[in-house]
Amino acid sequence: MVNIRSLDPSASPLDYYGAELRRLREEAGLNQQQLGDIVYCTASLIGQIETAKKVPTREFSERLDAALMTGGLFSRLVGLVLKSQLPTWFQQYAEMEARAAYISTYQAQLVYGLLQTEEYARAVLATGLPDDLEGLVAARMERQRILSREHPPMAWVILDEAALHRPIGGPGVMRNQLAYLLGFRANRWVRIQVLPFAAGEHASLIGAFNSLRFESDPDIVYTEDLIAGHMTANPETVREAALRYAHLQASALSVEDSAELITRVMEEHYGDHSGPDPRAVA
Template identity: 55%
Template sequence: MPNIRKLDPTTSPMHHLGAELRRYREAAGLTQDQLGGKVYCTGSLIGQYETAKKIPTRRFTMQLDDTLGTGGALLRLLEMALCFQIPLGIKEYADLEDEASQKFVFEPTIVNGLLQTKDYARAVLGVLHKDRLEERLALRMSRQRTLERKRPLLLWAVFGEAALRQVVGGPEVMRNQLAHLLRFRDDKWVNIQVLPYTAGAHVGLTGAFTLFRFERGPDLAYSETYQAGLLTANSPDVTDLTLRYAHLQAAALSVRDSADLIARVMEERYGEQP
């Protein structure tokens, strides 16, 4: 069924791009399926571009321009849109995570949501706001299905050592959380590295960030403020964070040594819990 979600072009540059793509398609007298057939993709994918659920690549946008005879208007809109940071809600973030083939995350002080136990996640989500806590908790835990699908999300996570030592929810919750991380020790789809205190100054001191990669579509970078999550496909920004991530991986302990440190902290700091 065609995706005809109404867009407000003033909401964001990416929404404006989607609205213009729909306008050009309809002016050409084409359905989403018909346009998809001309550019060798599904009508559903055209619908996702038109509703700003996905970001097209530059090459694909050039194909759309050629097919629709826009004189390069869509590519110009894409170039402008990629320079902006796009506000992202938790539902949109979950959809993005579900579409991604690879995710690279750096968290200096907490365990990433995809690897959190339910009790740890409840403690994190309930620090300031307890309204709709169980609903928000259920959404966070449902996101972990990306690690269980037929072809799982390839997840690479670098945590600061503080994520192991900051007591969230109490010693028992922490022990169970670290034990949960150790379950991924031999998982080829989930790789966990710890950036130890001994690494000293590093390129992630300014805070957490995430990189997404897709089978089709540009790489995306995501970061958060206290007020909002911000997504960008701007190539210089993505390249900068990709370089930073490579440096963080190099400074962190290996996957095997990280697991050894997690196990040691679990025993020494949290001991045997009832």
């Protein structure tokens, strides 16, 4: 039986998306199976999205726009839907990040979210045991779109060497992730440095942080604890973060030497991943 659960379109972006999908599908005289055949998915998926039980992807939205001739409606809506899937405490930061002209970040344990592959992001996000892992993954991939827009922010990323060695998702996922990082060498808007183990004690042993710089608004520093994230435009904090970042840049390898280290770790630690994942169980 087709699920015809009623939705309140004002309840959330996801509910609005589902209500609009049902309305336009019915106006086109299509049932869920017929639309699914057109956009290469199951009737069940159409039903789940129409009842706000499943988060749509950008690719799905683009196919809907073509099938229902909506003039790009769903491609516009999906950005709001995916942003709403981010943790509530993170949504304001994501909005500020998308507006920033310059992003600088030091990451002590993980590859920076804007530079993660989908498989790596899925493995990271799964550690939080979320109710909707795929929705979170889709939201993270959507967040990365700021790096491919016509006028992207300048992103300067310092990764602790530990982030290269921790096998998130297994050897295959890590090899693809490190190869993905190397692909940014041709991107003039992204610069990646590695803080090597040999640097010893450094200016941010306390942990990771991000700094955002804007065309006209005050700079912002962002940090996270176990539960949530915190933003501040306090001038003293911003100045302290800038000083620490300058020391981190001075201690880190050059962009070129960092790429060489990433390549070496990729080949020596993840060069052959044809065998079984050592973490797998029978």
